Amino acid sequence: MSHHRIGMIVPSSNVTVETEVPALLARHASATFSFHGSRMRMHTVSPEELVAMNAQRGRCVDELADAGVDALLYACLVAVMAQGTGEHRRVEAEVAAQLAERGLPAGLVSSAGALVDALAATAARRVALVMPYLRPLAEQVVAHLEAEGVDVVDWVALEVGDNAEVGCIPNERVLGAARGLDLSRADALVISCCVQMPSLPLVAVAEAELGLPVLSAATAGAFCLLRALGLPPEIPDAGSLLAGGVGSVRHAEVLPPRLRAP
Structure with missing residues (x-):
């Protein structure tokens, strides 16, 4: 059974994603996971606080790179989607470049892109x-x-x-x-x-x-994390997305390059 370190960048006031994603992945049949978080200050979900929160992303990526994570989840959907069309691709490209500078071939997932x-x-x-x-x-x-x-x-x-x-x-x-x-x-x-x-x-x-x-x-994030790690995206009692039918398609046929396992 393989083991994988999952990095999670979360708003400071978020308490749910660090509960639900680990709960989902704990049900996986062929792998175990540990979870390592870094937080960006945000309390009110407003355009101003979301912009200020996103500005803290670089520090968080560096912190999780220090932990040698195998995959990273940028876990605030609205903070990315509210910045405009296609923003998840720009953010993911910047984070991927930052990880590459650190020599870390981690799989990258944002909640928005997931x-x-x-x-x-x-x-x-x-x-x-x-x-x-x-x-x-x-x-x-x-x-x-x-x-x-x-x-x-x-x-x-x-x-x-x-x-x-x-x-x-x-x-x-x-x-x-x-x-x-x-x-x-x-x-x-x-x-x-x-x-x-x-x-x-x-x-x-x-x-x-x-x-x-x-x-x-959460289920979309878990699905894409598993795919990024090259693991079957199959988790029981989590809806049809994770029931195995979607996961039976080969990774490279479905996922864009940024989500394929290194």
């Missing part, structure tokens, strides 16, 4: 979204996905601006918001389009109830 790539891997082109953000930021997330060829058929923003409060949104509220969406034209539902809004226990439940594939920022 969601785009997971949707592409499942061939879901019409999606519905549940987001915690204030409406102007939610609209930027929608615009980012639509620029990637994803048709967002319906969405809801829970309008929680305090990032610590986002981490306390009850599962019942998230599932209730999902039930209120018009899913008649959707190929998939992203039940938490945010790594801080808890949703992991809901993914399989919502998929069974609503009758379509259900993803979250």
Whole structure:
């Protein structure tokens, strides 16, 4: 059984991604993982704080490079998507270059890019979204996905601006918001389009109830981390994305070069 070190760059007020992604990967059948974090200061999910947070990225990358991680997750979806069309590719290219300067061939995943790539891997082109953000930021997330060829058929923003409060949104509220969406034209539902809004226990439940594939920022991140490490993206009880059907396609046929294992 192989072992892999996962680096995670997270907002300082985030407590969910460091719970959900390890919980997912702990179920993997053929590998074990350790998790190593670096934090960027951010409390309120506002355009100004997101820009200030992103400016701290270089320090975090250097810290995780010191730990010799095998893969790195830049874990704040809205901080990247709110900066404009295609921003996840620019950010990932800059982080990859910084890692290369340190001689570290780590796989690189951003939460923003992971969601785009997971949707592409499942061939879901019409999606519905549940987001915690204030409406102007939610609209930027929608615009980012639509620029990637994803048709967002319906969405809801829970309008929680305090990032610590986002981490306390009850599962019942998230599932209730999902039930209120018009899913008649959707190929998939992203039940938490945010790594801080808890949703992991809901993914399989919502998929069974609503009758379509259900993803979250956490399951998309886990999927792409596994692919970046060259591991089968198969995890039980985590929705169809991680059930093995998508993972049966060979890595190089699905993933862009930035996510292929070194």
